[in-house]
Amino acid sequence: MLESLAVGFSAFGDPMVWFALVFGALAGYLIGAIPGLGPSLGVALLIPFTYGMDPVVSIVGLVALYAAAEYGGAITAILINSPGTAAAVATSWDGYPLTQQGRTGEALTVSILSSGAGIFISTLFLIITAVPLSEFALRFGPGEYFALALVGLSLVAGLSEGSPLKGTVAMGIGLALATIGLDVQTGVPRFTMGNPEFFEGLPLVPVLLGLYALSEVLFMIEDGPSEKVKSSPIGGLLALPVKAILGLKSAIVRSSVLGYAIGVIPGAGASIASFVSYAVSKRLSKTPEEFGKGALEGVASSEAANNSAVAGALAPLLALGIPGSPTTAIMIGALMVQGIQPGPLLFTKSPEIPYTVFASLWVGVPVMVLIGLAGARIWAKVANIPRPAIAAIVAGICYVGAYASHTTMFPVHIMTAFGVLGYILRKLEIPLAPIILALVLGEMMETNFRRALISNKGEWDIFYTSPMTVILILIAVLAFVLPGLSQLRARRAKAKTL
Template identity: 40%
Template sequence: MGSLEGIITGFQTALSVEAIFFVLIGVFVGTIIGMLPGLGPISAIAVMIPMTFGMEPSIALIMIAGVYYGAIFGGSTSSILLNAPGVSGTVATAFDGYPMAQQGKAGKALAIAAIASFVGGTVSVILLMLLAPALSSVAISFGPPAYFALMVLGLTAIASLSEGSTTKALISAVAGFMVVTIGIDAQTGTQRFTFGSINLLDGIDFLVIALGLFAIAEVCTLVLNRKDTSLKKFHNIGSLRLSKKDFKEMSGPMSRQSLLGFLIGVLPGAGATIASFIAYISEKRIAKKPEEFGKGSVKGLTAPETANNAATSGAFVPLLSLGIPGSGTTAVMLGAFLVMGVQPGPMLMTERPEIFWGVIASMYIGNIFLLILNLPLIPYFAKVLKIPRPMLISLVIVFSMIGVYAVSFNTFDLYMLLLFGAIGFIMRLFSFPAPPFILAFILGGMMEQSFRQSLTISNGDLMIFITNPISCALLIISLLSFVFPLIGVVRKKKGN
């Protein structure tokens, strides 16, 4: 069956009343669960799987997919309003979204996030539809050396994530690297820095760190500054309306990051979190006013929000066309497929076109639903900020704890959450930026593993990073992005 016929079959499935109904349920549940700090797509899908028993597989999978991208869509809300990332893909959303909310522009921030998510989601579904079969070769094109080089490229951005002291940013990043080594090392099976505790065998969950460093630390700061009147504005939600200028500013990041986010999402193991960070960093690099980033920049909010939703669709490429789950969430989705008796893989497109194309086609509808669900609800979501401060603070703590506990059912993680809250608070007091810590934590684990995988493959020969064309190209870009700013500095000095 040709692609066109397949696409038509897909729309036939996705436009049936039943499918539309369940997409709606899926994206609604996804948005709500995604909004709660800590509870992400994995919990959301796990909750929905029992509901699908006895359903037509294509409809069930359309719903489950809706839960997945709905959760990423919804995750931005709590990042913006509370600085408490709803899902790991929306950590970078808080960088500019939360400052915007503090300036009394929460409504605008939520509207930008919704529109950026919609555009990112929709553009990437179009790419997915046109290119899914072709892109399966891109998905597997990255070997360990290429992943290593990609992570290096991501790391060159540490300096640009820092406000003020670069030294402090680097210290913060090193701490992130150190923390990520905790747990069983995959390449040797040895325990590192677990201190004999079984709770540390799997290392520390990313969400524990993100919620600690952002949400809990923020709560501490709010308590400390409770008498500060400058935060009064925070109660304002502001207008939802975006000006022409806003749209103009958004258009650049949206068009670039839909594509970039999608491509990063296609790579197994990279995913929405890395995509959103790389989007943020790359927009800051090319922005005319990079100093606005981190202070409520429209671009800084648009970029990660576009990219994380684009990456979510991208992650369907290896899942549907190869049967390779690129992340914990897609692994759970793969599990859901298997329960339905559907085996994702290279044959899915030809043998079960109604499922392959049906899921893809339903994502258009899902994204439209998400937009029309979210936009009118923004004023109500934003009312959260009207809650009296003491109550809001308690709620953030409670929800963060629920979120963390629901992932692992382990009270130890709650102590870790508080510990990282304390660390985050201390870091703030001494103005060590948290984003480099988070970035190093996300990239560090994969960087180390792919470095050592590469060296095992090459028998310890470092040339593998140069002889592999993708890795070589990425390393050169990393080097350039490191050297160019230096040249600029040198020139300025000479000029003076």
């Protein structure tokens, strides 16, 4: 493992890898600091820039953007009480009160250092767990693989915001879209409407750009021109006494571990990680009454956790080929563009990819902290970029990116259609994450489902005789049922109070 890790670090001998790291981190900060734009949209928009790039260079850029965007959300949360990402909501609970008290510099320093520490600690866990997990997954047969993909999808559908039923419908839409094209095993065209351009299936990058980026443009049009936000002056960056930072170490370590563990669960993600860690830190704190009024411990817990969830979400992606978050699902799309299939074989076939990811997370920590601290004043102004300009830029990159993916107009039409569809689905509160995940995992799921049946001479008992498959299918069922039941209970309780 150490040898492979050395290979990962050796990638940084290439100046292009450094360029990708710095560019990704800058773009991530920019995207994260703009309220409404998140890491998913950022990664989707960055994919067109990776066409023709070396896979290692592009994955470093994408990972840097993902991590920096998660942190960038904290800046506007602290300065103007407007979290750039959902995962930074808990940061604003204490970050903004600190700004009101004139302690903006302290809040920003703590959040940046906690984010860096979170990534550093969680990457260690990622290295320790991803490799054995991938080795364990090599023992999986097609039945287990089908069940594993089902678990990933059901967790994402069940844990999606809103109704788990709508998450299930979204999953159905994504899986149906994944079946468009020539059947992999028989070569029969399916749902192509006689158009040969559909034979290779739906082009993934244009679908991602449409659903995540172009639909956001329509939301920006709805919001209209933004008003200028006045942020407080930033004084005292790095003025925080070392003693105060050291006092936060147990909160940071605890939140990093929690954040990583939650990030590994597909669908749970950075937001849940930050909320849970914040709640745990408040419960264990010696001064819980200060939480919500400007506790540095609260900022540190939320930020360490949401950044650790980045490494957590990468674990199932790299080791099993199952994305842990919508952003990593989009990242799979980027890897597929490069001809790389994540999963257990990645560690033996292309070890330079996962180990460069590990190395880039560590190397990226000082880069991210430096960019965050040095550019704090600039990032604070990012929230003031006029919304119409952002809408025009996002739409422009979407069209050029979609065209460049195949240098034909077909992906452009697909992206436009999915942009409008994404807007309608989001209005109906149908989550997009299960659609993307199903689209990415659909082919693998169907292939393994059919392989399992063929290997068992057409008998369906393969899905209930293998203990591992049974456990996985049970988890999948519970992931659908439990959130539904708890929502039903909550609704009944609400009805009783009326």
